[in-house]
Amino acid sequence: MNVSLRYLRRKLADAGLMPRSRLAYFALLMLSIELLLILFRGLFLLFTRAGSEIGSAANAPAPLGGWITFLTFVNGILFAALALRWMRSTLMWRLRNRLIVTYLFIGVIPVGLIAAIVLLSGYLIAAQFAIFMASYDIHVEVDNLQQANAEISGRLADAARRGVPLSQPGILQENLAALSRDFPRLQVTATFKGKSETFGTRTKMAPSKPPGWITSQYGGLVADADRSLHLRTVTLTSVGNDVLAVEAEVPVDAPELSRISKNLGEISLGDNQLQVTENGENQEFTLKEKKGATNEENSKRAATRARGGSVPAAINFLDLEFPFGGLLGILDWQTGKKDSLFMMVRTRMSVLYQRLFLSYSEQAALIKTALFGIGIFFALIELVALIIGLRLTRTITRSVAALYRGTECVNRGDFRHRIEVKTRDQLAALETSFNSMTTSLEALIAEQKEKQRLESELAIAQEVQGQLFPRLERQMASLEVHGVCRPARTVSGDYYDFLPLGAERMGIAVGDISGKGISAALLMATVHSAVRVYEFGGLSDRATLPPAAALAAARSKGGVATVELPSVGNGNVSHSPREVLWLLNRHLFHSTPPEKYATLFLGIFDGSSRRLTYSNAGHLPPMILGKSGDVRRLDVGGTVIGLLDNISYEEKSVELHSQDLFVAYSDGITEPENEYGEFGEARLLEILRANQHLPLARLSEIITAAVLDWMSGAEQPDDVTLVLARAH
Structure with missing residues (x-):
């Protein structure tokens, strides 16, 4: 038994797998404990499944999950430390590898980190810009709707002062016909002296007056009780001793979002959980539930969603599609409480670039050319520096590697090996001395080598x-x-x-x-x-x-x-x-x-x-x-x-x-x-x-x-x- 253990230890040591430090033994111990726990957990699940097949209770949770996770984390740290030790003792043993790693830390890694920071910063800036442009487009739509509502309100106020009832046919026919091109699904509700009248697109919902929290002019994105989204504006006009309230609204759904985002991309509005499809795969974005809200309120927020628009075609293979997410403020129409939606904008960098330099086309082309040229110039400088560094490393390590190979040949008994001397420096003198030494040794062991050859053949x-x-x-x-x-x-x-x-x-x-x-x-x-x-x-x-x-x-x-x-x-x-x-x-x-x-x-x-x-x-x-x-x-x-x-x-x-x-x-x-x-x-x-x-x-x-x-x-x-x- 002892002979087998010694043989096994020797073989593991030859393969470099034998633990040699306290850290290695501790890591092996922790790994063994984790494997035992995993085995025990697997047996438990196996017996539980077998029990369920014969009708016994099998709904008990699997044990030791937390311990296994903890040990996995600890073992990851331990083996990472052992891997670093191995790199220092094995990979970093060669002088050439040490110099290459030095150049990597001095030149390549900083450049890579800078590039990563630039790319990350560019993505974050592009995300903010995309969300800003989407929000801007929505606010522009609200402003246009508010102007149209103010015009309609003025016409209705004039009619009310003349004693014309709001229900008279054709009172807003001319205005609605002019606005139908910009707002094809526009609905106007006028409330005067307790009576409400609806114009334009009619919905199943009965007309109602604006909620009590509106005391002045209002325009924005709101959510109704049925969790639907609307662009809605309210204009209050005094007519004698009464107030004429005119409410204009446009439902925010796929057609409306497509019309708003035609120059940007795809806009998705949702809350708490939003499903977005890309190349046939589902991507899921999750937000935390609103603190202090009831379950009913959270369920309403989760169901509020809309999506419209399409991602423009790429101008080249580098023009990739990116998702950008952010929050968009809304109001609850019934209570007037502030809330937020999760807005996802899917577009391309070329679209953002065009929107950014929409009014400066000549300057944009110049800036683009300048940035491209600077990038190529910096890449060439980095490439030349890398080539020079590698060549210098090669001149330093060639002689060392040749001497190492020579000593390995001597260690194997090959005394005919000679090092080719190519330079005239101190390392070249050392190579010449090595060649002289191997020549002398070859002459001294010629006879003994023949005897060793015969013995070696049998071995x-x-x-x-x-x-x-x-x-x-x-x-x-x-x-x-x-x-x-x-x-x-x-x-x-x-x-x-x-x-x-x-x-x-x-x-x-x-x-x-x-x-x-x-x-x-x-x-x-x-x-x-x-x-x-x-x-x-x-x-x-x-x-x-x-x-x-x-x-x-x-x-x-x-x-x-x-x-x-x-x-x-x-x-x-x-x-x-x-x-x-x-x-x-x-x-x-x-x-x-x-x-x-x-x-x-x-x-x-x-x-x-x-x-x-x-x-x-x-x-x-x-x-x-x-x-x-x-x-x-x-x-x-x-x-x-x-x-x-x-x-x-x-x-x-x-x-x-x-x-x-x-x-x-x-x-x-x-x-x-x-x-x-x-x-x-x-x-x-x-x-x-x-x-x-x-x-x-x-x-x-x-x-x-x-x-x-x-x-x-x-x-x-x-x-x-x-x-x-x-x-x-």
Whole structure:
């Protein structure tokens, strides 16, 4: 166990993932706590959902949400600090990177911040200007309506002084006809001596006198009791001892807003929540509810809305559409209380630019040209400064990088490396000294290097074979795997591999090559490569396989399917276990000596169906140890691969239940002997049943330790290979 922990710590340290500081250990601890809380919360939700399916109460809120959010925030800060440390120790280690970062902080970042401030300020100014122009257009409309109302009021007052009743037909016909072009939906209500009369467009609402809070002339945007918006003006005129009240109004809806915003864009008026559609997507703008208002008042404010107008076409690809939001003051018509609407203006910068310089077209063109030229000039200056800085950085760091590469070559034993001297400065003198040093060292170690080469070849062979075994167990949510191989000599002839075939599929291969030593290791490498090629990449020469018409018909008996030759699906890039074994048998039979063969078990586990499809080519039958201790042996397949030509293989599919333990091993596990006989499969099963609940790594250690103890210190006769898998 201690050996495995030390090995794991060394591998993590080599990869730079081993915590080395208190902050790193604390961050790892906090991350582990958060993951445990997330796991607990997920299990709670899972059991709650299961309870709801059987009719129990499942409306309880999910726990630990606040703690998980807090830990996420804390972990974000901790890992950000660790990332900064990593940047300082790794990324900033190179002199060139340090100089580049220095130039970024000195030149690029300030320019970027200035550009961001300019863009943000421009957007805010444009937003204020757009809201101002929309409000201005609305106020201009109100002023025009107020002038028209004053004219109508004067005509009605003259008629009242002459004793003409307000209900006389045609009294305002001439005035309304003249105003219909500017105000197509104008409605005028006159109140005199308690009687009200409506002219122009008539609505379903009965005419009424102005509210009591109006004591003088008024004009503005108001909201009625039905939450509709209106431009409304009131003119009070004294006629004798009575007062003539004339009220002119225009409903603020899509047609009216389109007429008001024809030179600006789209105007939307709403309160509390406003839906605006852009390119088929909904954008939602939310304002806080008015403080002190009742729920009824807030619901009225939420329903008050109108939208009209359209965004003008772009003059070029840079003329983008922008939304600008702001508040617009209104009055409640019944109470006279002040309120506000959320106004959204959607327009383009070109429209705002035209409105800004509407009366100064020549100056606007000049200013636009000047700003464009200044921008290009500043961009060129920044580009030239950046190029000069990079070139200076390159001249400084080239010699340092060359010296570093030279020392790395010397550290690797390459004393033939020479640095090309291109300058005549102090760094060039240092490069010349380095070249002289490597020349002397190369002459001194020439003989020793040849000896090291021979020793290195053997070490490389062992290292290369070690790379063939899966370094880290590739785990699935539904299957946990673990494997170990202890060679009897420097290199091993046993083989195992885990083949990831997707998120929910994994292949498991276990084999034993005839013989030992270098020859067995080379054949093992051949089998390893061939399995991966056939399983991952398919065949590059599919045309060499027999056509589909020549394939033997498959037959199914008790879950076992047999074929004479493998089937080849169009477009598939992986094969079933029996197909891979057939291909391997053909490959080894034609490419290896007659005495060379191999046993091989190959299975593919599908996590979605929890089934293991396998075929066994002469290998010791793996076992599936159930939770209750029952054993299933996986012995369906055929003879060894590479010994006979044109051999067919069977395959079978078995289901792995939760906590089922899959055990595959080589003869190095069961065949070691002492004075009491072989270690044997029965003793292996006894150890498995006694320790079935342990983690796979610990169970593997117990089994290999038991095998080594059985040999009583004698030389290991064969490679010891063990592969374990546990279903979840």
